Amino acid sequence: MDRWQALTDVPVYQHLVGLAQQPFDLASPEALSLARIRQYCCSAAGIDLLYAMQRVNDEVLDGLQQLADQCKLIEQFRQMRRGAVMNRIHGFPSEERQVLHTACRDLFTESPVEPNASGQARSEIARLKAFLDDLDDGTLVNAQGHPFDTMIHVGIGGSDLGPRSVYEALRVYGRPGRQVFFVSNVDPDDAAVVLRRVNLATTLVNVVSKSGTTLETLTNEALIRRAYTAQGLDPARHCLAVTGEGSPMDNPTRYLRSFYMFDSIGGRYSSTSMVGVVMLGFALGFEWVQEFLEGASSMDETAEEPEMRRNLPLLLAMLGIWNHSFLGASTVAVLSYSQALHRFAAHLQQCDMESNGKSVSRYGESVHLKTGPILWGEPGTNGQHAFYQLLHQGTEIVPVEFIGFRQSQYEEDLEIEGSTSQQKLVANLLAQSLAMARGQENENPNKKFPGNRPNLILLADRLTPKIMGALLALYEAKIVFQGFCWNINSFDQEGVQLGKVLASRVLALMQEVQKGSEGDSAVEMALLRISRMTVK
């Protein structure tokens, strides 16, 4: 097989470095023309991308297209979807896995691109539908014969952030009378707060862990099971499992129902697998889950389009590559003008930073350029009253990705001074985009805006389940394309291992200290003593 190449290895790289010396000046008077705004627009799966406010021109876009071509990004994406072992470090022991999260939603055609994985997904979906039907028709009720009205979703990281952000985004589509709570943190107060708010008798506990060994999740499960037992209830009649086949959690005697996730699906890419859709199916009903998966599937299709200007995920990825690898930005802010997306940035933070926060290539070599950026964000307009000061006038340049919707979800709006709240919301989004790009002169240096803060706008009619699925898949594909371009493995997470090992060591020392022993690991022991954590 050909060796994949990083952006620094391909012919067009130096050309782009040259172009980056004088990037397009958004602050010049004629920079933002009607023609430019109209031309720099791309749509797919119900989402429009407006990118006239990026520091690019046609020459840069042509260069980025060549970069995508020379790095064979589309070819790699196609191979990934078709089951190639993309999760590996060549020449070193590594996970050696396929990467098939896209197969979870390739369910709307007679001929899925990877029939085996999509077949598995289809079979789990059918089992989910049967479970949801049982809940609906009263086949599945609690010991007292009452229906379940509440779910506690227990997971962490990929088993929490994605599902939670989608649930928050789509609450307006929730089935009346059903509610979901989330417990993730090993902080015991996280579970304590939720346990005070639910009626355990009518609650399902959805425990999600691929390995079936995640410390936080098992600890919280145990806390919750203890609460059931304390109330004289049988936890096995309330707990569901989402886990890998054969994991310690794959044990039907302990769970009411079990659903499988597979090794080819990384946690941070698992929202469209059983990890996300068991909870979403309970909360929203099966039909909305279908729509959600359809939206994602539709975006995956788009991502195979070779022409960058017509491939929304690739375009988003390459604009990011321009900002980070050529213009030097260290971070990217995702600013959703939708309160419902208030946890979306937290999900993307994992998906992006755990995927691309790497220093070693897929061949075990040190990378030559900075890789994945720090991703952060809070919803607009809230952020405008918080950190936008720095975005407009700070010394750090932060590329911004705005997300907005033409209509609100609840449509409970009010016209004040001639405009609705939704209109005010979107007007603010558009205004911020222009302000960051163009800036403004002022004779008072403290009131001067330098402009040239690159940004783009993702815009859809309304935040529906289908759009949410598309948005999720858009960012997943963006992240994957960027990882390919940097030639890193976006699918492992070796960087989380050392902390786990050390945490076990520190815990063991705590126990020794409690028993009066001195322990032996000098530094850990010193830290323990000085932090006085051994004091009860």
Added chain:
Amino acid sequence: MDRWQALTDVPVYQHLVGLAQQPFDLASPEALSLARIRQYCCSAAGIDLLYAMQRVNDEVLDGLQQLADQCKLIEQFRQMRRGAVMNRIHGFPSEERQVLHTACRDLFTESPVEPNASGQARSEIARLKAFLDDLDDGTLVNAQGHPFDTMIHVGIGGSDLGPRSVYEALRVYGRPGRQVFFVSNVDPDDAAVVLRRVNLATTLVNVVSKSGTTLETLTNEALIRRAYTAQGLDPARHCLAVTGEGSPMDNPTRYLRSFYMFDSIGGRYSSTSMVGVVMLGFALGFEWVQEFLEGASSMDETAEEPEMRRNLPLLLAMLGIWNHSFLGASTVAVLSYSQALHRFAAHLQQCDMESNGKSVSRYGESVHLKTGPILWGEPGTNGQHAFYQLLHQGTEIVPVEFIGFRQSQYEEDLEIEGSTSQQKLVANLLAQSLAMARGQENENPNKKFPGNRPNLILLADRLTPKIMGALLALYEAKIVFQGFCWNINSFDQEGVQLGKVLASRVLALMQEVQKGSEGDSAVEMALLRISRMTVK
């Protein structure tokens, strides 16, 4: 008056630049000794700072002490607390205000350092106490004679993030039967969600806006007032105002009670003013508010100590200066190992980035160095399963500030495999701190941890109201010290103005387009047309 100097202007600056060429190597085998860990520790107001995991040695710390001295940071802080006009740009029109948020909590002595502002604060506090007493003894009830059990806190930015993060942090101290909801975003869905959950008849609406003209807040207030009217209830019997004297909201006929905030208190520093404590008093009761203010006051006192190693806020500030201005870090992550602090980073994001995201000195000159960093963070252990991959192995170095507690808040814990959840939580914090500092060699390059990721630990016994007050004041003082050191005005926010102006222009254009007119601002109009926001 002497001209204040930036860090680049003072003699010790070049010496520190030299030291930064070879910062202390945390990854060398003997770097972290018992003596170092014990020595690099500082305590104040119930909070310990462990900073052995910073890339500093005694020579660097001496240099940072000199930097603090030569920039006269303590003198400036003392002047600020005593009423100097610190919010100004010399030589240009600017806000020209005192900066007296510290006076709001300087209530526990016979001789406050700025008697006038503390007198105002004391008088508002007395009015708050009377209001809370009226609620408690049944003097103040709704039209049906029922007590109020719910509050909707309506504010945005500084009137939202700080109060909300403190409320979330201290929910365990909440008075039984009372609950608080927050509405901030102009997104109409934000209010819609809350309005569906509350019983308006027993709800107080706390509207917070210093100017009395904040678009989002007035819009949400109008949405909520409409909901009252629709239910045949009189909003004037339910709404409270926290606003500046003489603002459009200072109108007793429209509000049940009004409380004042003052020009000398910036929004992002206002959590200990009426902006925060009216809501906190309702939620927690007056006694806990007193404790909260006492904690903050105690930290303010500490901040006047000239010796950096004994001045917790100054030390925190100078370690940040070292990381950002000398070692080149662009961001800082605040990672709280406490679920209750899940919104604290969002508050700090505003407090820090709106204060120090500036490019112009207090004399109107361009700054020579990068100023305020991008601040971000999510709670641990959640973050460990999300973005810690990048922290350990990414190409961006992110200085980390851990926050932890020896005990949980609810104490509903469970021992599994010999340790409680709280012990696991803190063990993880300590382990992450060590892992980031020391790293680990491995023959597999993908499993190698380079280490030398500077971090520190803030540790307290328990997250109480007093500790929360101290933590808040600690970060406020840190931010102020850093702003002084960069010689910027940390108290204005001119960078938010352009967006406001443009938003009004875009809204006006939307209305013109709806009326069939073409409008006249070419670019805004182009963006409106292409975004299709004018389509109903």
